[in-house]
Amino acid sequence: MGPSLTGTLGRVRLRPLAAEDADAVVRWRNEPSVAQQMFSPPPVSREAHLRWFERARVGGDREEFIILWRASGAEAAVGTIGLSHIEPQHGRAEYGILIGDPSARGQGVARAASELLLDYAFGPRGLERVYLQAFADNAAALQLYVRLGFVREGVLRRHARRDGEPRDVVVMGILKDEWLGRARERTDDEA
Numbered sequence: 001m002g003p004s005l006t007g008t009l010g011r012v013r014l015r016p017l018a019a020e021d022a023d024a025v026v027r028w029r030n031e032p033s034v035a036q037q038m039f040s041p042p043p044v045s046r047e048a049h050l051r052w053f054e055r056a057r058v059g060g061d062r063e064e065f066i067i068l069w070r071a072s073g074a075e076a077a078v079g080t081i082g083l084s085h086i087e088p089q090h091g092r093a094e095y096g097i098l099i100g101d102p103s104a105r106g107q108g109v110a111r112a113a114s115e116l117l118l119d120y121a122f123g124p125r126g127l128e129r130v131y132l133q134a135f136a137d138n139a140a141a142l143q144l145y146v147r148l149g150f151v152r153e154g155v156l157r158r159h160a161r162r163d164g165e166p167r168d169v170v171v172m173g174i175l176k177d178e179w180l181g182r183a184r185e186r187t188d189d190e191a
């Protein structure tokens with residue numbers, strides 16, 4: 001599904017999602033704090049997830065990665081991140097992330113993983129624009145996206161239902177030039 005990426009901070013690494021990750025992905029997607037922020041219901045079984053995985057593999061417009069985090073000397077899989085709806089013709093893709101293990105949250109893992117993914121998206125993957133959609137009340141995710149440099153582009157009113165209730169969905173995007181500008185600032189800060 002895509003090359004393996006290695007974190008600059010050294011504690012976060014991405015590798016392509018594999019069929020062997022099925023149990024972990026099903027567990028994370030069914031975690032209540034994750035399930036309530038997703039637009040589609042969680043897979044009910046390992047088999048259901050593997051059917052999705054096979055469709056995604058054949059579809060070819062998606063690259064999904066496992067987020068590996070090294071803490072106290074041991075590396076553990078803590079979530080997934082990826083690009084979907086990759087449309088080379090338009091140079092765009094949709095970004096999505098989840099840290100499925102709540103104890104791994106709030107420690108900069110999502111931010112580091114996202115930086116790796118965006119470096120890849122605007123570097124080797126050659127994209128012009130990466131966009132995302134999130135429930136308007138997902139404060140943690142929206143804060144992460146602002147910190148990464150995503151710009152709020154609009155609100156899709158009552159765009160998706162959660163527990164049967166229509167909810168607003170925020171659309172955010174970041175352009176290649178904006179990301180490369182931020183990457184230059186990061187390098188200047190380190191110099």
Ligand SMILES: CC(C)(COP(=O)(O)OP(=O)(O)OC[C@H]1O[C@@H](n2cnc3c(N)ncnc32)[C@H](O)[C@@H]1OP(=O)(O)O)[C@@H](O)C(=O)NCCC(=O)NCCS
Nearest residue numbers: 037097098099105106107108109110111134140141143144
């Ligand atoms: C959103 C999510 C990916 C953030 O992961 P994380 O590893 O905890 O995020 P980080 O530690 O890298 O934090 C990145 C930024 O987000 C902020 N943030 C993280 N959790 C937050 C919270 N609960 N409330 C407010 N801001 C929060 C951090 O403060 C940080 O910003 P800062 O640099 O200004 O401090 C994680 O909470 C998650 O997986 N949630 C469930 C699934 C989900 O909502 N996915 C997104 C669907 S659109």
